[in-house]
Amino acid sequence: MSAAVLPAPAVALASLSARELAHRYSPRRGLEPVSFEIEAPGVAAVTGPNGSGKSTLLRIVAGLLRPNRGACALRIGGREIERGARRLSVGLATPELSFYDEFTVGENLMFAAQTQGLADPRGRVRESLERVGLWVRVGDRADALSSGMRQRLRLAFALLHRPPVLLLDEPGSHLDEAGRLMVARVVREQGERGLVLIATNDERERTLAGRTIELRGRGLGDPD
Amino acid sequence: MILRILLFLWLAAGMVAGFTWAPVVPVLGNTTRVFYFHFPAAIVTTIAFGWSMVHSALYLARRDLGHDDHAAGAAELGLLFCIVATISGSLWARAMWGAYWNWDPRETSIFFLFLIYAAYLALRAAIDGTERRARLAAIYSCVAFVAVPFLIFVVPRIYFSLHPDPLLGQRGKPDIDPRIMLVATWMLAGVTALFVWLLSLRVRLGRIERARQEF
Amino acid sequence: MPGERSSSVGAVWAILIKECRGEWRTRYGLNSALLFAVTTLTAVSFVVGRIGERTDILAALLWIVLMFAALASLAHTFVREVEGHTLTLLRMIASPTSIALGKLIFNLLFLGVLEAVTVPLFLVLMGGPPLHWARFLEVLGLGSLALAAAATLVGAVIAQTRGRGALFAAVSLPILLPVMAGAVSGTRGQWNGVPVDAELRLLAAYAAALLGMSLVLYDHLWED
Numbered sequence: 082m083s084a085a086v087l088p089a090p091a092v093a094l095a096s097l098s099a100r101e102l103a104h105r106y107s108p109r110r111g112l113e114p115v116s117f118e119i120e121a122p123g124v125a126a127v128t129g130p131n132g133s134g135k136s137t138l139l140r141i142v143a144g145l146l147r148p149n150r151g152a153c154a155l156r157i158g159g160r161e162i163e164r165g166a167r168r169l170s171v172g173l174a175t176p177e178l179s180f181y182d183e184f185t186v187g188e189n190l191m192f193a194a195q196t197q198g199l200a201d202p203r204g205r206v207r208e209s210l211e212r213v214g215l216w217v218r219v220g221d222r223a224d225a226l227s228s229g230m231r232q233r234l235r236l237a238f239a240l241l242h243r244p245p246v247l248l249l250d251e252p253g254s255h256l257d258e259a260g261r262l263m264v265a266r267v268v269r270e271q272g273e274r275g276l277v278l279i280a281t282n283d284e285r286e287r288t289l290a291g292r293t294i295e296l297r298g299r300g301l302g303d304p305d
Numbered sequence: 306m307i308l309r310i311l312l313f314l315w316l317a318a319g320m321v322a323g324f325t326w327a328p329v330v331p332v333l334g335n336t337t338r339v340f341y342f343h344f345p346a347a348i349v350t351t352i353a354f355g356w357s358m359v360h361s362a363l364y365l366a367r368r369d370l371g372h373d374d375h376a377a378g379a380a381e382l383g384l385l386f387c388i389v390a391t392i393s394g395s396l397w398a399r400a401m402w403g404a405y406w407n408w409d410p411r412e413t414s415i416f417f418l419f420l421i422y423a424a425y426l427a428l429r430a431a432i433d434g435t436e437r438r439a440r441l442a443a444i445y446s447c448v449a450f451v452a453v454p455f456l457i458f459v460v461p462r463i464y465f466s467l468h469p470d471p472l473l474g475q476r477g478k479p480d481i482d483p484r485i486m487l488v489a490t491w492m493l494a495g496v497t498a499l500f501v502w503l504l505s506l507r508v509r510l511g512r513i514e515r516a517r518q519e520f
Numbered sequence: 521m522p523g524e525r526s527s528s529v530g531a532v533w534a535i536l537i538k539e540c541r542g543e544w545r546t547r548y549g550l551n552s553a554l555l556f557a558v559t560t561l562t563a564v565s566f567v568v569g570r571i572g573e574r575t576d577i578l579a580a581l582l583w584i585v586l587m588f589a590a591l592a593s594l595a596h597t598f599v600r601e602v603e604g605h606t607l608t609l610l611r612m613i614a615s616p617t618s619i620a621l622g623k624l625i626f627n628l629l630f631l632g633v634l635e636a637v638t639v640p641l642f643l644v645l646m647g648g649p650p651l652h653w654a655r656f657l658e659v660l661g662l663g664s665l666a667l668a669a670a671a672t673l674v675g676a677v678i679a680q681t682r683g684r685g686a687l688f689a690a691v692s693l694p695i696l697l698p699v700m701a702g703a704v705s706g707t708r709g710q711w712n713g714v715p716v717d718a719e720l721r722l723l724a725a726y727a728a729a730l731l732g733m734s735l736v737l738y739d740h741l742w743e744d
Contacts, residue, residue: 106434107518145611147368147743149436165739168612178612179605181538183545196534196613238609365740421694428691431681437744441677444737448673448695451729455698459722 095121095157095170095245095276097142102151104137112137114151117294121245124272126290127280133298135280136175139248142278143173157245169197172239174232175250182224186215186234189223190241197242209237214263228255236267245275252279253286265289312502316495319488327484337485339397344489345496346390347415353383353500354418354453357425361446364439370515371508373439376446377429378507382500384422391415410461417456421449435515531614535622539597540629549596550633557589557638565645572647579707582642583700587667588689589638590631591696594671595688597623598679611742620672620738627668627675635660652710659706659716662723666699669730676741698726 098118105111112134119125127135140146141153144167155162157170180189187206194202210216213233218226226234232255239247252264268289271277278294279286287293323341330337357379364372394412395405406412428445432438543549564581571577601607610619639660643651671692678688706719 105518143612145608145742145744147436165615171612173608173612175608177605178608180609181542181606182604183542184538188541192534192538193609193613196531196538196618198528198530238612365737417694417697420697424687424691424694427687428677428681431683431687433682434744437680440740440743441680444677444740445674445691447733447737448670448730451726451733452695452698455722455726455729456694459725460698460701 095155097153097155097246097276097278099153100151102138102141102148102153104134104141104146104148104150112141112148113297115294115296116151119276119278119292119294121276122272122274123292124268124277124279124290126287126293127278127296128282128287128293129296130282130298133296135296136177136250138294138296139173139175139250139278139280142167142246143171143248144168145173155246169242170244171246171248172242172244173248173250174235174239174252175248176235176254177250178235178238180223180231180234180238182222185220185222186210186226187219189234190237193238193241199242205241205243209240212240212263212267213237214259229257229260232256233260233263236264240267247271247275247277248280249277250280251283253281253283261285309502312495312498316492316499319492319495323488323492327488328482330481330485333401336397336400339393339400340485341488341492343390343393343397345493346386346393348493349496349500350383350386350390350415350418352497353379353386353504354422356504357383357422358446358450361443362450364443365447370435370439371512373435373443374508374511375504376439376443377426378504378511380422380425380446381507382503384419384426386496386500387415387419387422391419413461414457418453421452421456425449528618531618532621532625535610535614535619536625539622539626543626543630548600549593550630553589553593553630553634554637556592557585557634558641560585560589561638561642561645568646570647572649575649575708575711578646578648579704579711581646582639582707583663583704585642586635586638587696587700589634590667590671591689591692594627594630594668595675595678595685597626597672598675599684602679602684607742615739616741617735617738620676620734620741623676624668624672624734627672628664631664631668635664649711652713655710655716656707658720659703659710659723662720662727663699663703663706666723666727666730667696669727669734670695670699673730673734673737680742695730699723702726 096119100116101114102116103112103114110132115134115138117125127138129135137146141148142155144164147164155167155170162170180186181192184192187210190206190210191202194205199205206219207216210219213236215230215233215237218230223231223234232252236249236252239249247268249264249268252268253261256264264286268277268279272289272291277290279290281287319341323338327337329335357376360372360375360379363369364376391412394415398407398412399405425442425445429438429442432441564585568577568581601610614622674692674695675688678685678691681687702719702722706716706723709716709719
């Protein structure tokens with residue numbers, strides 16, 4: 082079932098480049114300057130100690146956060162995507178992502194699919210829920226999910242619009258063995274055509290990646 | 306340093322001249338002298354709030370935190386001058402109209418401005434994060450920019466149409482003694498310079514604080 | 521893949537439907553607003569008694585009750601997204617303008633329901649001369665539009681502050697004073713049988729100005 086669900090025209094190759102990209106929330110919090118250049122197809126791991134700005138980097142790439150300094154450019158098929166339009170090309174699964182408790186799993190994703198204006202929203206919801214193995218819970222309310230299932234739902238949300246770029250923040254957290262295998266499969270499939278960024282310090286998830294972006298942090302108060 | 310002393314002397318000279326050299330307007334008597342404080346303060350209040358709005362819009366367009374320093378500093382100082390203008394005006398109103406507060410259109414508009422900028426500063430105080438504070442405060446300032454002309458020009462015309470016309474415009478008669486006008490203009494120049502100086506201090510302070518946080 | 525970044529009718533509609541369904545399932549905002557309006561109204565009418573001829577006081581009381589009932593709940597649409605951490609989801613599927621417009625229309629409907637309960641109750645409890653319906657509804661409609669426009673923008677800002685809802689009334693009120701002035705004067709005018717064209721023009725112009733400015737500002741609402 083894998084090949085059919087990936088972005089069909091693989092010509093739109095994604096590339097991501099950062100030049101002296103940094104963001105400060107406050108003196109000790111944020112992302113220290115980082116530069117990199119990655120191109121699809123491929124999987125990159127973003128690693129670094131706690132507080133080094135892994136999640137911040139993903140939020141910047143997703144267009145949610147305007148960085149203080151430096152630049153981060155996302156190109157699809159050679160065309161630069163501006164910040165406000167990135168959500169159309171990027172799928173983001175982060176622990177900060179929550180769903181509406183008063184809605185079911187299916188309603189949450191249907192809402193997302195309809196708001197994004199996807200063709201055949203119902204089919205897309207089913208497709209992405211099946212990919213993460215959550216289709217059996219489609220009728221459950223979001224607040225009835227365990228943390229592991231929530232994690233799967235986040236992944237399904239990120240995959241919903243078949244984005245060329247997938248950003249995963251600690252994708253394996255709360256997941257059981259079957260869940261981790263599912264994440265590995267999704268990452269491998271996406272990495273064959275598109276671009277995947279995984280923010281993680283987990284050894285097994287790191288091995289999924291072809292390259293590593295190492296963030297230096299000073300979040301935990303090292304001397305400078 | 307020299308400029309500061311000069312400014313001090315300039316203002317002092319203006320005040321002394323206001324009390325000794327310039328004559329009083331017959332009807333107003335000694336309350337004429339309130340004018341030398343009230344008029345510059347009111348004008349500078351308007352300049353300061355306008356300055357704050359312009360820099361708020363500039364911040365949203367350019368994202369340079371220097372603009373935010375200007376916007377915040379001008380709002381703080383504007384509020385200060387607004388208080389001076391309100392109190393001096395209110396004292397004069399007590400002497401001339403018999404009550405400190407009469408809800409005449411001018412008093413009303415300055416009160417609205419006061420409310421808006423007090424809210425602006427309260428909003429700033431409640432936001433964490435430099436960029437977020439600058440951005441959200443600038444948004445509020447732009448909304449206020451829509452409200453201000455309505456509050457000052459449109460609302461009083463409609464809302465106070467039932468009220469008797471208050472004793473307004475006694476001040477602005479054309480046949481005012483030129484010496485009074487000279488002192489008033491002199492004071493306006495001095496107070497405006499005072500505002501510019503204080504604002505530049507505030508902007509510099511903001512820049513230094515940010516630079517210090519970098520390391 | 522749609523390349524636009526501002527707003528699309530489909531997205532606004534989907535968000536509006538989601539708001540309505542969420543409100544219907546929880547009834548959190550509407551219940552508290554209605555309860556607030558009814559309580560205030562009862563208190564006012566109990567304390568003041570029937571003042572049928574004093575149209576100036578009646579108009580002021582009506583709008584004070586309406587405005588504060590609205591202010592007690594209109595920021596809620598955004599505060600709930602922030603507190604439930606669902607804003608990330610929303611921002612990943614829709615442009616800021618679509619989000620804000622969806623919420624604006626919802627707020628307008630919300631006000632409509634609130635007024636449909638409060639106004640008749642007010643007339644029953646407080647008395648007053650017979651309404652000049654056409655004029656009254658015009659004043660009410662335009663006043664609500666301006667109120668919703670201001671409350672939506674300020675609500676989105678206030679939801680990102682430390683105290684969340686706490687500052688909402690204080691910060692909105694200066695912006696709402698022109699609405700208050702026009703609406704009270706218009707309501708009094710229709711009771712007294714005088715033309716209210718000037719008030720209607722004021723309300724319409726102010727609502728238009730607020731909406732125009734809102735459309736410029738929505739893009740800057742969320743950046744971190």
